Amino acid sequence: MxxxxxxxxxxxxxxxxxxxxxxxxxxxxxxxxxxxxxxxxxxxxxxxxxxxxxxxxxxxxxxxLGQQAPRRAMAQSDRTMMRALSQTVHDTAAGLLPDSVVVEEAAVVREAIDKCWDHYWKGHYTKAGALVVPILPQATAYLRDQVVGAQGEAWGLLADAYRLAAYVANLMGARDLAYSAIGHAQAAAERSDDELQPALVASGRAWVYLRDARLGDALSLAEKAAVDIEPRFSRATMEQLTVYGSHINFAAVVASRMKNEDLVKSYLSQSNATGARMGVEHRARGTLFGPMTADTQAVGIAVALGQTGKALDLIRDIQEPELDALTEAARNRYAMDKAMAQADARQWDASLDTLEKALIEAPTWARHQALPSVIVQKVGRASTARVRRVSALIGVRPGVDSGFAPATSKTAL
CATH class of the missing domain: 1.10.260.40 (lambda repressor-like DNA-binding domains)
Known part of the structure; x- marks a missing residue:
């Protein structure tokens, strides 16, 4: 319907x-x-x-009035946040700031941005978006308060704020806002004194391209972003390795969507080498990377390439306690990839077990994801009435491939 x-x-x-x-x-x-x-x-x-x-x-x-369908997965709180975020992105870009904005020190703005990233990587996207709304005018006000010629740090803070806005918009399916915000982030990044900032924004734009099915453009940009910051491993800092590893890993993800196995193999080799060099997971600049990230992302890449046997082999080598090193969002994404691999292998009950556990543990994150619905539809073709219980957790009707399910406003994207 x-x-x-x-x-x-x-x-x-x-x-x-x-x-x-x-x-x-x-x-x-x-x-x-x-x-x-x-x-x-x-x-x-x-x-x-x-x-x-x-x-x-x-x-x-x-x-x-029924002339336009609502964005799926959006609860009332999501829609309220997105309207405020859109208004703030466009207003700050036009130089319009609220009268109540206060000029804070750089450390205060940075702390607010870091807190926002924490919510983002926990999968609390509505809360992260709501926090960006006051951060953007604060970052803009701080920029205005700096002497011309000494604004490099301020431009970097503003680039981070716009990048956050773009990430939230992209996850919420607001593609026009995502393009707009990442464009403002790029303009700010190019004026910052941070050598990593342009590459971080370029990777963010590549992700917007990927969600918009512009695979060729996404791959080109992801490759360039990784090359632009490729560190010399002998003297690279953990921050540099983290940013580089996440970029090269993303390039492997895009290549897998394009079914380019040779590129995937090359990028995964570099990703694994970077993770091994680091030895542990490290968070920096709104991203997290390390050996466990490389291993779990490889599972999703194998699933995308249709390499079910390889995906299951990789899963067997990953121990559950090791996943604690990941962010909540990364753990949840791995669970979805694992459930999909099990479904592809016709391990219906195991797939439902994995999926249901993840949905119960992270309902807020799950309602912004498309994969749970895809898995349910695949498992539902050959499983039992158990599918109904899992379907209820994500707000979809078993066997329904399209349309709007009126039972809930939290249907997955």
Whole structure:
């Protein structure tokens, strides 16, 4: 069933979801509960009511009218955050800052950015996006407060803030905002005094390309970003190795999507060598890399290449306690790759066990991912009613490959 097949009232109810009651929506809009009820029952929906409900739910009026489908996986809190993030990205780029913004020291802005990255790598994307909203004007105000000719550090902070905005937008499926934010990040990075900053932003743009199915462009940019920062291993710092390793690993991911096995082999060799040189996982500049990251990413790459046997061999060599070295988001992604490999091997029950465990442990992260739905659809063709329980965790209906499931507003991307 498509979004346009529902009535206006049904669409309001779905968008409201379980998290927002009619009474809560009444408070958010300033409308009476009776007016909300009439709107959901398709008895009365004036233009004024429509506009207030749309604003409160964080969607365009065209979504309620069925002219445009909502972005999947977005709860009301997601939509509210994305609207604020979009406004902030465009306003700061135009030089428009809120009157309340206070010029903070660089260390304060950096601490806020690091805290935002922490939430991002835990898979708390809505919280990370909400934190970027005040960081962007703070970083812009700090830049304005610096003497011309001594703004290199400030430009670097602003580049990081825009890169964060681009990452959140990309995960939320807001591709236009992701392109805009990463473009502003690039302009700031080129004026910073940080030699790693341009490559970090280039890698971020490559990821936007990948999510937009521009595989050739993504690979070219990922390769260039890695080459631009390739360190001399004999004297490379952990920060340099971390950034380089994550870049070359990403190039391997893109090459796997293009089914270019020769490139994948080359990049994985460099990724493994970098991880071995580091010896441990290390976090720097909004990314994490090390030997365990290299090993777990290799599983996803093998799955993408259709090398199921190789993926299972790699999984057998990875011990569960070793995964603690990864970020929560990285552990969750590995679990999805593992479940997909098991599904491809027709290990239906094992795949469901892996998937269900990950969904229970990380429900917030899972609702922004596409892979859980793909796995359920694959396993559902040959498994039991157990699929229904797992499907409920991600808000999809077993056997439904497309359309909008009205049971929840948290359908996976």
């Amino acid at each position: 498509q979004w346009s097949d529902y009535t206006n009232g049904e669409r309001i109810k779905v968008l409201r979801g379980k998290d927002v009651t009619q009474a809560a929506l009444s408070e958010l809009t300033g409308l009476s509960v009776v007016t909300i009820q009439k709107a959901e029952q398709d008895k009365q929906l004036s233009l004024n009511t429509l506009m207030k409900i749309a604003a409160a739910l964080g969607v365009d009026t065209s979504v309620i």
